[in-house]
Amino acid sequence: GESVGLHLPTLSVQEGDNSIINCAYSNSASDYFIWYKQESGKGPQFIIDIRSNMDKRQGQRVTVLLNKTVKHLSLQIAATQPGDSAVYFCAEQNSGYALNFGKGTSLLVTP
Amino acid sequence: DAGVIQSPRHEVTEMGQEVTLRCKPISGHNSLFWYRQTMMRGLELLIYFNNNVPIDDSGMPEDRFSAKMPNASFSTLKIQPSEPRDSAVYFCASRQTGYDGYTFGSGTRLTVV
Numbered sequence: 161g162e163s164v165g166l167h168l169p170t171l172s173v174q175e176g177d178n179s180i181i182n183c184a185y186s187n188s189a190s191d192y193f194i195w196y197k198q199e200s201g202k203g204p205q206f207i208i209d210i211r212s213n214m215d216k217r218q219g220q221r222v223t224v225l226l227n228k229t230v231k232h233l234s235l236q237i238a239a240t241q242p243g244d245s246a247v248y249f250c251a252e253q254n255s256g257y258a259l260n261f262g263k264g265t266s267l268l269v270t271p
Numbered sequence: 272d273a274g275v276i277q278s279p280r281h282e283v284t285e286m287g288q289e290v291t292l293r294c295k296p297i298s299g300h301n302s303l304f305w306y307r308q309t310m311m312r313g314l315e316l317l318i319y320f321n322n323n324v325p326i327d328d329s330g331m332p333e334d335r336f337s338a339k340m341p342n343a344s345f346s347t348l349k350i351q352p353s354e355p356r357d358s359a360v361y362f363c364a365s366r367q368t369g370y371d372g373y374t375f376g377s378g379t380r381l382t383v384v
Contacts, residue, residue: 194372203275203362203375204314211370249314256369258304258327261314 168247170266179237181265183250188231190252194259195224195235199246207235207248237267245269275376277363283382289351292379295344296365304373305338305348306362314362320346353383 173179185193191212196204210217210224210233217224223236233250247266251259276295284290296303305317318328320340328338335354340346350357360380364373 192370196372196375203364203377204373206372206374209372253369258316258319259373260316261306263313 168264168266170268172268172270173240175240175242175269175271177240179235179240179244179267179269181235181237181248181267183233183235183262183265185231185233185250185252185262187252187254187260188228189254190260191255192253193224193226193233194251194253195222195233196249196251196261197244197246198249198264204249240267240269242269242271275363275365275374277361277376277379279379280377281380281382283384284353286354286383287352288383289349290353290357290381290383292348292361292363292381294346294348294363294376296346296363297367297374298344300365300367300374301343302366302369303340303346304364304366305346306364308360308362308378309358317348317361350381353381355383358382 194209195207197207198204208219208222208224210226215226221238225234245268247264249264250262253259278293301322303320306314308314317330318338319326323340336350338348360378362375362378364375366373
């Protein structure tokens with residue numbers, strides 16, 4: 161059959177609403193996690209990180225939650241703006257090694 | 272801070288030709304990474320250098336791919352000979368320590384025809 165490209169999950173939100181993007185990671189030994197934002201034609205851009213000894217970290221309009229029990233990471237964006245439209249990647253790392261990236265979620269902010 | 276600088280931004284080449292991608296990491300960053308991004312496979316780690324030494328090249332797809340880091344301020348990724356399936360966006364990233372986020376370059380979009 162015909163091969164198809166990677167279909168990214170898409171989250172559509174209205175401007176001003178809060179967004180929650182979820183990620184399941186695979187390695188229970190991972191001790192460092194990062195969320196990246198990638199806009200079309202650009203490289204991934206660091207948003208926020210969290211170490212495994214924490215379960216929540218807040219930045220400007222963004223919050224990352226880590227649940228190690230179920231190996232789940234989430235990114236919350238408050239008061240989502242059109243400029244937040246992008247693909248968001250979670251990434252995990254074990255003991256200072258290299259980051260392993262998830263497949264990404266496309267966020268579309270509608271006016 | 273100019274960030275991670277990659278060149279060229281776009282490269283179109285014919286199958287069988289040699290392609291060299293270049294990267295200048297952020298000054299003071301000790302680790303450098305080459306990633307490849309495609310729609311089919313997402314972001315894949317190709318190779319990882321720490322203090323100019325290759326640590327893990329298990330992601331390099333074939334012997335046609337090679338990477339060097341002759342000094343702390345420069346790295347190359349070479350494909351010889353190139354094939355159409357090598358078409359992708361190639362990113363270089365650097366970081367200062369093991370628990371810093373990477374800073375990515377703007378990428379090189381490679382098209383092999």
